[in-house]
Amino acid sequence: MPSKKERLHLLAQIWSTPTPFDLDFFDKGKEVVVVSSYRDIVVWWLRLFQRLLPQELCKEKNDIIKITPAPSVTLKLNKRSGILKVYGKNHWRWLVDEFPGVLEHGNDDVESLPDASDxxxxxxxxxxxxxxxxxxxxxxxxxxxxxxxxxxxxxxxxxxxxxxxxxxxxxxxxxxxxxxxxxxxxxxxxxxxxxxxxxxxxxxxxxxxxxxxxxxxxxxxxxxxxxxxxxxxxxxxxxxxxxxxxxxxxxxxxxxxxxxxxxxxxxxxxxxxxxxxxxxxxxxxxxxxxxxxxxxxxxxxxxxxxxxxxxxxxxxx
Incomplete structure (x- = not known):
């Protein structure tokens, strides 16, 4: 796993990816927490994951949806709070290599990016x-x-x-x-x-x-x-x-x-x-x-x- 300083730099680079609304990232060591004040963030995440990932990779129980986008990587989305957690043995490599592309796909349905600022x-x-x-x-x-x-x-x-x-x-x-x-x-x-x-x-x-x-x-x-x-x-x-x-x-x-x-x-x-x-x-x-x-x-x-x-x-x- 990268050092804490390196992880902060990597998350800053990922955060710089243009998105339709503001996201924020928090490094918790063994997991990364992604939050947003956007009211319909859950709908956006679900639409995004359904477009990019096969349905068999998604499991739902009560208010929690778990997705396995790659070996030893798990995404856990809380449908009530909209909080997304990324964890697993390979979660840092997946975040750096794949997550910016995931976020960019979130702009596909947007003709022009609105003011995404907090x-x-x-x-x-x-x-x-x-x-x-x-x-x-x-x-x-x-x-x-x-x-x-x-x-x-x-x-x-x-x-x-x-x-x-x-x-x-x-x-x-x-x-x-x-x-x-x-x-x-x-x-x-x-x-x-x-x-x-x-x-x-x-x-x-x-x-x-x-x-x-x-x-x-x-x-x-x-x-x-x-x-x-x-x-x-x-x-x-x-x-x-x-x-x-x-x-x-x-x-x-x-x-x-x-x-x-x-x-x-x-x-x-x-x-x-x-x-x-x-x-x-x-x-x-x-x-x-x-x-x-x-x-x-x-x-x-x-x-x-x-x-x-x-x-x-x-x-x-």
Whole structure:
């Protein structure tokens, strides 16, 4: 059996498989538990297994369905709770080799993947696209830029990143000063958009102007994710598997500079939001006013004028 650290990495990779709704994985050592808040998860699992596996491999007794997809591998589905348990001598090998394909088959009947994010994460981020369209925020910025309040800058910072992640763009966050709360929010935004194919690079100094190392900020953000609970159920907002996936998929580029912007491109089109505000509580949690400017341009122009001067080379995603 792989080590605990290796198992966490493997489950994070499996969790990254696009699904029509949010799933979560928990490593219990001799078994892996798969859960979902989706109301009809049992129906989805049953339809999926009936399509992929012969009926003779399935046995049902009361509320429990047991399936043997491979030698020394058992799937146990509780029809009442929707909890799926995977166990057996070869369950890890089967999970790694076969389960992502099983999940991908679950998308066959879906014309386009809906927002599969955990709704508790969306609520925590206070993002509601029906109430606050990104374009409405962009339209509030004066042409050519202007001065805006801290709360507006925080809202558009989150909303633009969320919008870019949601469409599978290549995203850059550039700031000389980022705190653990902004990093925590960034991880949540990543988790919310799992499966869209986005890529994210954070450019920030290895040690900020306050003498704090970025590695320490990461550790504090990790502890925040472990401690944060959902208001209603008091369960962890982010599981170890989701947290591992987010941390593995954040590309970090250390460089010394004093500029702040977020940018993204997809195909030949790019967007850039520049500001004098650091992505830090000193600018976002106080009655602060900062310059802002929103620009659209060709991807090549954005790379040439904003990324290359900072030593951020184009990555072949």
């Amino acid at each position: 709704t508790s994460v969306t609520r925590f981020l206070q993002l509601d696209k029906n109430l606050e369209e990104v374009q409405d925020l962009i339209d509030m910025i004066p042409e050519g830029g202007g001065i805006m309040m801290h709360d507006f800058i925080m809202r558009i910072w989150k909303s633009l990143i969320d919008d870019w992640f949601g469409c599978g763009a290549v995203v850059y966050i550039v700031t000389p000063l980022i705190d653990e709360e902004r990093l925590f929010q960034l991880f949540l935004l990543m988790i919310k958009s799992k499966g869209t194919g986005f890529h994210i690079t954070l450019a920030t100094p290895e040690k900020n102007q306050n003498g704090q190392k970025f590695s320490k900020i990461v550790n504090i953000a990790r502890r925040m994710m472990k401690k944060t609970r959902t208001p209603r159920t008091q369960k962890r907002l982010v599981s170890d598997v989701k947290m591992q996936w987010a941390m593995e998929n954040l590309n970090v580029h250390h460089q010394q500079f004093s500029t702040n912007f977020i940018a993204a491109y997809k195909d030949d089109e790019a967007e850039v939001f520049t500001t004098t505000a650091h992505f830090h509580k000193s600018h976002f949690h106080t009655n602060q006013k900062d310059n802002v400017c929103y620009l659209r341009m060709a991807t090549e122009e954005m790379q040439r004028n904003y990324l290359f001067p900072l030593g951020i080379s184009q990555v072949n995603y």
